[in-house]
Amino acid sequence: MELAELSAVSFRYQGSADYALRDITFTLKEGEYVLLTGPSGCGKSTLCRILNGLIPHFYRGELRGEARVAGYDVRSTPTYVLARHVGMVFQNPENQLFLSSVERELAFGLENLGVSESEIERRVKWALEFFNLVELKDRPPYMLSGGQQQKVAIASVVVMEPEILVLDEPTANLDPVSAEEILSLLDTLRKEKNIGILLVEHRLEIALKCADKLVIMQDGRIVEEGDPRSVLLSKHTSIIGVPPVVEAHKVLSGKGIDLGAIPLTPHELASAIERVMRRERGSG
Amino acid sequence: MLVFYLLSSVLLSSLPVQLVLLASMVPLAITSRSFHRWLSALRGALVFAVIIFALNALMSPERGLEYAASMSLRFVVLTSSFSLYFLTTTPEDLALALESSGLPREYALMITMSLRFVPTLARDMQVVIDAFRSRGMRMDSGNLMERLRSYAIILTPLIVFEVRRSLMVAEALEARAFGGTTKPTIYRRMRMRSADYAFVFIWLGLLVTILVLRVQGFVY
Amino acid sequence: MREVVVRIENLHFSYDNEVEVLKGIDLEIRRGEIVSIMGENGAGKTTLIKHLNGLLKPRKGRVEVLGMDTRTTPVAKLARHVGMVFQNPDFQLFAETVENELLLALKNFGFPPDVAKRRAIWAMKIFGLERYKDRSPYTLSIGERKRLCIAAVLCYDPDIIVLDEPTSGQDFLQKEKIMEILYLLKQQGKTVILVTHDVEFVVRRSDRVVIMCDGKILADGSTREVLGNIEILRAARLKPPQIVETAHILYSKGLLDSQHVPLTPYELAREITGE
Numbered sequence: 193m194e195l196a197e198l199s200a201v202s203f204r205y206q207g208s209a210d211y212a213l214r215d216i217t218f219t220l221k222e223g224e225y226v227l228l229t230g231p232s233g234c235g236k237s238t239l240c241r242i243l244n245g246l247i248p249h250f251y252r253g254e255l256r257g258e259a260r261v262a263g264y265d266v267r268s269t270p271t272y273v274l275a276r277h278v279g280m281v282f283q284n285p286e287n288q289l290f291l292s293s294v295e296r297e298l299a300f301g302l303e304n305l306g307v308s309e310s311e312i313e314r315r316v317k318w319a320l321e322f323f324n325l326v327e328l329k330d331r332p333p334y335m336l337s338g339g340q341q342q343k344v345a346i347a348s349v350v351v352m353e354p355e356i357l358v359l360d361e362p363t364a365n366l367d368p369v370s371a372e373e374i375l376s377l378l379d380t381l382r383k384e385k386n387i388g389i390l391l392v393e394h395r396l397e398i399a400l401k402c403a404d405k406l407v408i409m410q411d412g413r414i415v416e417e418g419d420p421r422s423v424l425l426s427k428h429t430s431i432i433g434v435p436p437v438v439e440a441h442k443v444l445s446g447k448g449i450d451l452g453a454i455p456l457t458p459h460e461l462a463s464a465i466e467r468v469m470r471r472e473r474g475s476g
Numbered sequence: 477m478l479v480f481y482l483l484s485s486v487l488l489s490s491l492p493v494q495l496v497l498l499a500s501m502v503p504l505a506i507t508s509r510s511f512h513r514w515l516s517a518l519r520g521a522l523v524f525a526v527i528i529f530a531l532n533a534l535m536s537p538e539r540g541l542e543y544a545a546s547m548s549l550r551f552v553v554l555t556s557s558f559s560l561y562f563l564t565t566t567p568e569d570l571a572l573a574l575e576s577s578g579l580p581r582e583y584a585l586m587i588t589m590s591l592r593f594v595p596t597l598a599r600d601m602q603v604v605i606d607a608f609r610s611r612g613m614r615m616d617s618g619n620l621m622e623r624l625r626s627y628a629i630i631l632t633p634l635i636v637f638e639v640r641r642s643l644m645v646a647e648a649l650e651a652r653a654f655g656g657t658t659k660p661t662i663y664r665r666m667r668m669r670s671a672d673y674a675f676v677f678i679w680l681g682l683l684v685t686i687l688v689l690r691v692q693g694f695v696y
Numbered sequence: 697m698r699e700v701v702v703r704i705e706n707l708h709f710s711y712d713n714e715v716e717v718l719k720g721i722d723l724e725i726r727r728g729e730i731v732s733i734m735g736e737n738g739a740g741k742t743t744l745i746k747h748l749n750g751l752l753k754p755r756k757g758r759v760e761v762l763g764m765d766t767r768t769t770p771v772a773k774l775a776r777h778v779g780m781v782f783q784n785p786d787f788q789l790f791a792e793t794v795e796n797e798l799l800l801a802l803k804n805f806g807f808p809p810d811v812a813k814r815r816a817i818w819a820m821k822i823f824g825l826e827r828y829k830d831r832s833p834y835t836l837s838i839g840e841r842k843r844l845c846i847a848a849v850l851c852y853d854p855d856i857i858v859l860d861e862p863t864s865g866q867d868f869l870q871k872e873k874i875m876e877i878l879y880l881l882k883q884q885g886k887t888v889i890l891v892t893h894d895v896e897f898v899v900r901r902s903d904r905v906v907i908m909c910d911g912k913i914l915a916d917g918s919t920r921e922v923l924g925n926i927e928i929l930r931a932a933r934l935k936p937p938q939i940v941e942t943a944h945i946l947y948s949k950g951l952l953d954s955q956h957v958p959l960t961p962y963e964l965a966r967e968i969t970g971e
Binding site for chain 2: 746749751771772775776779780782784786787788789790800801804805834848849852
Binding site: 244246249250270271272273275276279280282284286287288289290291292296299300301302303304305306307308309312313316332333334345348349352 | 568585588589591592595596599641644645646647648649650651652653654655656657658659660661662663664
């Protein structure tokens with residue numbers, strides 16, 4: 193089932209001569225995990241903001257093409273309606289925490305949706321446990337670490353039970369360990385609730401293993417999309433860089449050693465090398 | 477409570493009355509565990525109290541020292557009752573109370589958010605100052621004009637950043653469904669309970685009694 | 697051996713007299729080294745580097761930079777020799793134009809106007825920013841602003857350059873540019889101190905790695921010694937470089953000889969093919 197559908201979408205910010213998005217056709221299905229990457233300025237953030245209506249309602253400009261999210265036409269549906277279906281998490285956690293305690297922050301979105309108090313209580317309790325925030329429930333945001341803050345930001349969006357979760361470089365300001373923790377929580381969440389996830393990331397190493405689809409954007413267009421392993425073989429990776437394990441696959445290929453499928457993690461690379469080495473030894 | 481103190485202190489001018497009012501705040505301060513902070517607020521007011529006393533004594537000697545004393549004490553009562561109020565009510569509670577009583581969400585949120593961002597802004601300011609000093613510039617030297625110029629230079633990146641930050645916060649608020657047409661639930665809203673009603677009645681009652689006594693001429 | 701440019705002895709520091717953030721740091725850095733300081737958030741990395749130009753003074757112990765005791769030398773004087781670039785470029789851009797941004801520190805340190813101008817132009821050229829000469833720094837993209845901050849510090853030619861998280865939030869091409877800059881700095885004989893989480897970046901550009909954990913130094917050695925040691929990385933809650941992790945899995949299966957830990961794909965390929 194299609195949760196989001198963009199057809200031939202182009203967008204130009206008000207006051208700008210260039211198009212930030214050119215002729216984008218993109219779909220997000222239920223339960224799908226899409227990793228979106230590309231050089232700075234390629235339009236990744238712009239694409240994200242169409243999904244919850246920030247474009248064209250908050251960011252004015254010229255929008256062409258068809259954009260439907262959760263069954264709504266984005267052009268004619270205000271963000272506060274779309275926010276019920278699309279949860280968006282931004283890069284800087286500090287700018288997403290408005291209130292003076294974690295618990296109140298988690299309740300905030302639900303309050304805005306007019307959800308009943310008892311339901312708010314139930315969902316907040318669930319989120320505090322799922323995201324491991326129970327001890328922190330009364331703490332103010334400035335007393336939390338970056339990783340904790342971002343968990344709260346994500347939790348306060350997830351608690352609204354959207355069908356789609358869009359995350360625009362959520363781990364950019366975090367250390368790698370916190371980043372991994374958050375991404376694996378997201379994967380668990382996706383599996384439990386079958387939500388569609390769109391993750392924008394530069395650091396492919398940490399996100400590749402969970403993704404169903406890898407999309408590369410450049411200059412406002414989608415230049416490559418598909419299964420991560422095949423996309424990583426594309427020439428377009430020269431603008432985004434590939435993880436060292438993929439680089440290793442390429443180097444070894446160049447030396448005549450065929451490791452088979454592209455590895456996405458050190459374990460996969462090691463297993464592939466092991467297979468080849470045992471084969472060689474077996475035959476030698 | 478605040479209203480009571482303000483009105484009584486202003487309407488009644490005798491020294492013993494002001495002393496009583498001040499003294500009666502002490503148990504309140506103690507029970508709300510803000511005694512020490514309240515006391516330091518008092519000390520702050522003391523300087524002005526002395527000034528008022530001196531001015532009154534000098535300007536209107538015919539009214540006597542007692543009058544001067546009660547004027548200065550009135551000042552102390554007024555300021556310390558305000559400080560007691562703010563010491564016992566956190567601004568977040570105030571915002572919540574206002575919203576629970578019907579103030580639109582935007583205004584209550586403004587109060588809460590400006591307070592929530594104070595430590596953030598303070599920290600950001602420190603970062604800018606560190607960067608400024610790391611470029612070899614000094615904050616503490618030169619004449620007044622030069623120092624003002626340093627502050628102006630620091631404020632530029634800070635203001636630009638914080639204004640951009642406010643845009644990002646606005647985006648995030650929209651993503652949290654803020655600004656919709658549904659009436660928002662207020663989680664853990666503040667409700668008037670019987671204790672609260674009783675509290676209001678007591679203070680109102682005291683105020684009315686005092687007013688009546690004043691009119692009757694029993695106190696002044 | 698080259699001279700010691702930074703000498704830190706038994707450095708203790710706390711912000712509020714209660715919790716100690718640095719608990720006895722001993723560190724010596726020699727001229728021309730590229731040192732990466734790593735560790736999880738809260739380990740004390742940023743606190744440590746702020747001692748290098750005197751922004752913070754030791755509670756106990758001593759920090760000596762190029763022979764100057766940071767406790768008694770004013771920040772403005774230390775800053776002439778220690779250029780510090782913080783993580784967020786937006787907090788470090790003070791002037792109305794790109795050129796003036798570069799001239800700011802130059803003027804401050806007393807460079808004569810013609811020399812200052814020449815240096816500013818040189819720095820703009822190297823960092824690919826000349827076409828923005830008269831534009832406001834805020835019209836530049838994030839990557840360009842970051843490069844501008846580094847340029848603004850490099851242009852007055854300090855001996856030591858400190859970079860706090862130079863690659864955070866940068867995309868692949870921007871990181872490559874920063875790597876080029878680091879290579880350039882090394883060629884110029886500068887001493888570079890990096891605070892970073894980016895293991896893959898460190899592998900490619902750093903000579904030496906110092907790992908901090910909970911206010912202390914946990915490991916200090918060459919990049920290969922430290923980042924090749926999985927136990928130390930785990931103890932410091934750091935993710936090992938992907939190639940190192942791969943190599944360790946192969947060691948544990950007896951498929952590779954652990955004498956020379958590969959850090960890059962090429963090194964791994966050499967270990968496997970034996971050439």
